Amino acid sequence: MIDQPSRGIKLTERQKLSWLRLIRSDNVGPATFRELINNCGSAERAIEMLPELSQRGGSRRKIRIATIPEIELELEKIEKFGARLVGIGEPEYPRALRQIDGAPPLITVKGNIELTTPPSVGIVGSRNASITGNKFAANLATDIVKAGYTVISGLARGIDAAAHRASLYASQQISSHAGTIAALAGGIDKPYPPENLGLYNEICDGKGLAITEMPFGWKPIARDFPRRNRLIAGVSLGLVVVEAAQRSGSLISARRASDFGRLVFAVPGSPLDPRAGGTNELLKEGAILTTSAGDILEALAPISQIDQINYNIIEEKEDDVSEFDPPDENARSIIVNAMGVTPVEIDDIIRHTGYPAQTVYLILLELDLAGRLQRHSGGFVSLILET
Numbered sequence: 593m594i595d596q597p598s599r600g601i602k603l604t605e606r607q608k609l610s611w612l613r614l615i616r617s618d619n620v621g622p623a624t625f626r627e628l629i630n631n632c633g634s635a636e637r638a639i640e641m642l643p644e645l646s647q648r649g650g651s652r653r654k655i656r657i658a659t660i661p662e663i664e665l666e667l668e669k670i671e672k673f674g675a676r677l678v679g680i681g682e683p684e685y686p687r688a689l690r691q692i693d694g695a696p697p698l699i700t701v702k703g704n705i706e707l708t709t710p711p712s713v714g715i716v717g718s719r720n721a722s723i724t725g726n727k728f729a730a731n732l733a734t735d736i737v738k739a740g741y742t743v744i745s746g747l748a749r750g751i752d753a754a755a756h757r758a759s760l761y762a763s764q765q766i767s768s769h770a771g772t773i774a775a776l777a778g779g780i781d782k783p784y785p786p787e788n789l790g791l792y793n794e795i796c797d798g799k800g801l802a803i804t805e806m807p808f809g810w811k812p813i814a815r816d817f818p819r820r821n822r823l824i825a826g827v828s829l830g831l832v833v834v835e836a837a838q839r840s841g842s843l844i845s846a847r848r849a850s851d852f853g854r855l856v857f858a859v860p861g862s863p864l865d866p867r868a869g870g871t872n873e874l875l876k877e878g879a880i881l882t883t884s885a886g887d888i889l890e891a892l893a894p895i896s897q898i899d900q901i902n903y904n905i906i907e908e909k910e911d912d913v914s915e916f917d918p919p920d921e922n923a924r925s926i927i928v929n930a931m932g933v934t935p936v937e938i939d940d941i942i943r944h945t946g947y948p949a950q951t952v953y954l955i956l957l958e959l960d961l962a963g964r965l966q967r968h969s970g971g972f973v974s975l976i977l978e979t
Contacts, residue, residue, distance in 0.1 A: 601907060603679045609663055610635035611679060611698055616658035616666075616807060617642060619961045622694040626906055627957045633909040642961060648918055649955075649962030669808045674796075675702035675780045681905040684708050686803075690905065692826040692852045693969060696805035697906055700780040703801035706769045711896040712742040713888060714828035714849065716821075716842040717751025718835040718867045725751060725835040725867065728859060730758035732832060735885030737762040737770045741896075744773040744827050746820055747788055747795075747802075751834045751842075756791055756800070763799035771799035773827060777820035778812035780804050803827075821845040830855035830892050832882060836870030843870045846879070851969050855891055857882040919951050927955050928975070935972035 603611065614635045615625055620642075628638035639657060646655040670677060678684045680697050686708045689695055701708075713736050715729055733743045733755040743759040745752040759772035774795050778784055780802060783792040796802050803823065806816065821841060825831055825848035833856070836842040846856050858879035861868020875881060880891055923945075930944050942952050956973060959965040966974045 601681045601905070603682060607635065607908065608677055608679065608698075609660070609667065610639065612666065612677065613658045613660065613663045614638055615697055616663065618656040619646070619963050621960075621967065622696050623967050624957065624960045625697045627953060627960075629906055629908060631954060631957065635908065645958050646961040648924075649958030649960070650964055651962035655961060666808050670700060670780065673702065673781055673808070675700050675802075675808075676705075677701075678705075678708075679906075681907055686712070686827045688712065688829055689823070689826040692822075693971070694967070695826065696823075699803050699805050700808065701801055701803050702780055703796040704769075704771060704799055705801065707742050707771050707773055707799075707801040710740055710742050710770055711892070712744045712773060712828045713892065714744050714824045714831040714845065715751065715755040716745055716748075716824065716831065716833055716836075716845050718837065718840065718842070719749040719751075720867065721750035721754070721835050722865070722867060725859075725861075726754040729754045729834045732834070732882075732885050732888070733758040733772070734762040736888065737772070738766055739885070739889050740766075740770050741889075741892075742770050742773055744775060744824055746817075746824055746845075747774040747776065747783055747785075747792060749785060749788070753788055753791060756795060760794060760798055760800055771801070774800065774802045775820050775823040775827070776802060776804040776806070776812070777816040778804065779806050779808045779810035781808060782811050784812050817841060818844055822848050825849035825852055825854060828854060829895050830857060830888060832857040832859070832888060833871050833874060833879070834859045835861060835867040836874075837866050838869040838873065840870045843874070846874055848969075855880060855895070857888055857891070859883070919947075919955050923947055923951055924955050924958075927952060928959070931973070931975045933974050933977060935966075935968045935974040938971050938973060941973075 614620055632638040632641050642655050642657055677698050678701055684705050729751045736743055737759045743755055745755045756772045763771035821844045825845050831849035831854055833842050833846055849856050856879045858871040858874040859882050861871055926945050942949050964976050966976050
C-alpha cells in the first residue's frame with residue numbers, strides 16, 4: 593500500500609487569498625474555477641475578468657465578487673479555530689479527491705492532516721440503524737483501519753457515528769497513519785447533528801480529521817448534504833453501504849462513488865427490513881457483496897497500490913497570460929441555440945456547432961458566470977430557463 597509523502601505545490605498566502613476570493617464569488621463552482629484559471633492564468637486575473645465575462649454571458653445584474661476584507665476575516669476565523677485551508681495542488685490535499693470531476697479547489701481541514709496520505713474507505717448507512725447494523729459497521733471500520741486505511745464518513749447518526757467511533761478506537765491501537773475522516777455539510781465550525789459534537793471534538797483532537805468545502809460559519813441545509821456525500825465518495829477508493837432504505841442519502845453517495853469510478857460495496861439484509869431495501873437493490877445493480885472486511889480489503893488491494901497524486905492539479909501560470917478575444921455574437925448565439933434544458937455533453941456541442949473547443953468552453957464559462965448554465969456530472973451541461 594502506498595504510504596509516502598505526497599508531492600505538490602504549496603500556495604503562497606497571496607494565492608490562497610485570491611483562490612478563496614474566487615471560489616466564494618457568485619456563480620463560481622469548482623468546474624468554473626478551473627476554467628477561469630485555464631483561461632485567465634491566475635485567480636487574481638480571473639477576479640479582474642469576472643464582471644466582463646459575466647456581462648458577455650448575458651447577466652442582467654452585477655456579479656458579486658468576494659471582497660478582500662471578508663476573505664481575510666474568514667482566513668482569520670479559520671486560523672483561530674485551529675483549522676487550515678488546503679489547495680488542490682498542495683501535498684496535503686486528499687489524493688483520490690483530486691481525480692474527480694469538479695474537485696473542490698480548496699478545502700478546510702482540522703485535525704491530523706497526515707490522514708490525507710493513506711487510501712480511504714467510505715462507510716455510510718442508515719441514521720436509524722439497527723443494533724446489528726451499528727455493530728457490523730464498527731467491526732468493518734476496526735478491521736479496515738488496522739489494515740492501514742482511513743475510514744471516511746459523514747458524522748451522521750447511526751452507521752456513520754459507529755464507523756467513526758470504532759475507527760478512532762482502532763487507530764489508538766496501531767502505529768501507522770490511519771484513523772477517521774469526517775466530511776461536513778457545513779462550515780468546519782458547524783458540525784451536524786448537534787448531538788455528535790462530542791464525537792466531532794474527539795475526531796479533531798485525536799487521530800481524526802474533519803474536512804469541508806463550505807465557508808467558515810456556514811450552517812448546513814438540506815441541499816448541502818449531497819455535496820458532503822460527494823466528498824465522501826471522492827476521498828474514498830471504495831464505498832461501503834451497511835444499511836440504507838430505498839430513498840436513503842447513502843444511495844446518493846453510492847451513485848456518486850460509481851460515477852467517480854470507485855468500487856461500491858453493499859451489505860445484504862433481510863427483505864423484511866426496510867433499512868435493507870437500498871443495500872439489496874445496490875447488490876442487484878452490481879455492488880460487491882460484503883459480509884466481512886476481507887471482501888473490501890481484497891477488492892481494494894490492487895487499487896491502493898496505484899500512485900494517483902498528480903491528477904487534476906490546478907496550477908497558475910507563471911507568465912502573464914495574453915488577452916483573449918471574446919467570441920463573436922454569432923458564435924454565442926449558435927452555441928446557446930444548440931442547447932436546452934436537457935443536459936448534453938460538451939463534446940457534442942463542439943461537434944454539432946463546428947466551433948473550436950476553446951471557443952465553446954469560453955462561451956460556456958460566460959454563461960456559467962451569468963447564472964445561465966447548469967453543470968452536471970460526466971461533462972454534461974444544460975441551460976437554465978430564465979424566469
